Amino acid sequence: MSHTSATRRKTIKDIMKAKGHHKLVCLTAYTAPIAQMLDEHCDLLLVGDSVGMVLHGLPDTTAVTLDMMIMHGKAVMRGSQNALVVVDMPFGSFEESPQAAYRNALRVMQETGCQAVKLEYNSAAPETIRFLVDRGIPVVAHIGLRPQYLHVEGGYKVAGKSEESRKEQLECARQVADAGAFCVVVEGTKDEVAREISDSVPIPTIGIGASVDCDGQILVTDDMLGMFDKTPKFVRKYAELKSQIEQGVKAFANDVRREQFPAENETY
Template structure:
């Protein structure tokens, strides 16, 4: 749990948490039994305290993804994201949630060098945010690091298939697993990460038959994004599924048009300011009596 609390007297958001226990690593891991998850896991991204509050009751996991580089900061990729960014946003999401397990992405360059480097970065993330787990990209090459972290008390979510931090090596964001060799490598990567002690693995941007093979091959939950409905859970970038951007990736279903609603509200405010119909007596202060 986070050591930070929200002052309900001064915060615009004054949540009333429902008494209960936060999801834990063992409770997430236990959702998959004998190779099957009867009730799929729900994960969404969150980068702010308020979004965490709105999503928390509906998710088993909230992911503070390094996708915040593009979504929040307007960066061209996830590569420039820093540990400071992840820690600051991770702490905000933990403060805004009470039910979901919060996992924080380890940014590019913070863990690949050695297991010791990864431990230093992961321990900082957990200490400064209060999150329950970290997520890192990579397959067989990262298995020793996952093992190193797990044995030192840091729960890990793996990430295989399309790994955005490796976009320069992959040559773009296209779906992976189109060739037999690439498909076999993705399955082997997931098995290596699971065997090393990860408690879940994100399977991103792969052919659906490959995602199905991964799900059948590992005894930990698979969380799909652009993968297969047969995965043990699903994750999307919240801003994508809420319709906050004009471009929608192929694997995203838009469940709302928040961009349109925000634009309409801003236009209504503009019109009322310009015709002086806002503010009214209800929004101004006048002497009494």
């Protein structure tokens, strides 16, 4: 049985064709209502493991589980119809072996209906990416600053500061592109190094705390909308929702205590 739809969700090919033609707009989404609001304006929605910190109050991303990612991935797919949806592979779900990564990525793809998964670079990443892509699972790679490795690296460290680090990041980018990743997130990387990476690989680069010369940009939506007082240097706030929410809650509380809510026209 065939059916037609008024909208067409962006594809892997659409994302890859953007390189050198137009900038890719990417944001994080974790819930259906937010996904619906972002969908019209974004090429790619990332169900990031940052959900652990943003929505669940965790101190970092290492405690995020596969089940959490699948739950939020389902919600974002239900709320979107235009953007390509990518779901993060959480810490511990892909490092053991390519076979384990495949089993977990297959779960993510089948249970959420998303179009791709994202995984952070490690020494086994090229082999894992190739294994997944060969079996029909599209992959976005993640290089530069890697939040899942904060304990190994002693915190969140900007990549590309030294010549050694510059060469390392260029090699990481080359490896993931050669392995079949269709896109690479470049996080927390010196501007000139991120620019060099973008020029050196045939796949689109998505910057976060990197260079304006990346092929696209991504931010954590809640950071960009001003939901938190403290945000990384690379975040530009386009709204101040935290203060607006606090003002709204304060007004509601005052009205309730003064018996000014609900009014006659707000009851049955």
